[in-house]
Amino acid sequence: DITVFPAKKIAAGACSGNGILFDISDPLNPQRIDVVADAGFAYWHSATFNNDGTKVIFTDEWGGGSRPRCRAFDPLDWGADAIYDIVDGKLVFKSYYKMAAPQLEQENCVAHNGSIVPVPGRDIFVQAWYQGGLSVIDFTDSAHPTEIAYFDRGPIDAEDLVLGGFWSTYWYGGKIYGTEIVRGLDVLSLVPSDHLSRNEIAAAALADAGGVFNPQQQFPVAWPADPVVARAYVDQLQRTGGLPEVRIAELSTALDRAAAELEAGAGDADLASQLDSLAAFVAGGQADSDQSGRLAALGGTLRGIAEGLR
Structure with a gap:
């Protein structure tokens, strides 16, 4: 079987005897760029x-x-x-x-x-x-x-x-x-x-993986700036020790408030400012490579939620 990832212009083929990575920049003339085999x-x-x-x-x-x-x-x-x-x-x-x-x-x-x-x-x-x-x-x-x-x-x-x-x-x-x-x-x-x-x-x-689902065609996955998405990142950071508990508690309280305000269709400029400050803190924190992506994504989600509260 073959699976394509058009946004990155690549495809991966499981070809019975080996695995192949293709460059599909030109879909009419795909190029094999790497191949792997395994005796097992x-x-x-x-x-x-x-x-x-x-x-x-x-x-x-x-x-x-x-x-x-x-x-x-x-x-x-x-x-x-x-x-x-x-x-x-x-x-x-x-x-x-x-x-x-x-x-x-x-x-x-x-x-x-x-x-x-x-x-x-x-x-x-x-x-x-x-x-x-x-x-x-x-x-x-x-x-x-x-x-x-x-x-x-x-x-x-x-x-x-x-x-x-x-x-x-x-x-x-x-x-x-x-x-x-x-x-x-x-x-x-x-x-x-x-x-x-x-x-x-x-x-x-809530993920957007490209509209129509086709397991042989994948797209970059995106998530909305929603409190539950931010909470998912917070859960991961708590599970792996990526943030101190005091910061976890502060984020949880702010996200609970944001969820309530958004559900009611209300705005809150002070809460938006607090979320922006939290976003700056988490995005600028020191972390290993495993955590840095989550922290950056959490920061971006917090900023998006803040924008919705203004």
């Missing part, structure tokens, strides 16, 4: 960019999806995802990811089709694993991807392998749609946990 990959099947087109997840459909490939003794780098950063037009390998929950001999299981869950400030992917169910993966740190949610029905038959499970899992309009080969369409909602907050889930539902 049996069948490069799909490619998905992250929110801003700086990373690619390639999947390996080892066994074609018809065999049990997620057993306790199966290698964790076979039938898995390979995650690459895109650096100066080159694919730089960072890690593998494979669902860690062992599956049974009666469950065909391997990496298959998925899509991005557009949580601001994070790179999150929901992926089908046939009868392994679905896995929601955080690959913000592309060298250390982690599972943050899952759904698994168990085997279709307790004694015999019956081909089935999730062919694909796609995020759309705040829901996850899982196409189950035997048991029909599942429509799922994420629920808050230690790994994903209520605000992050709500902010994802």
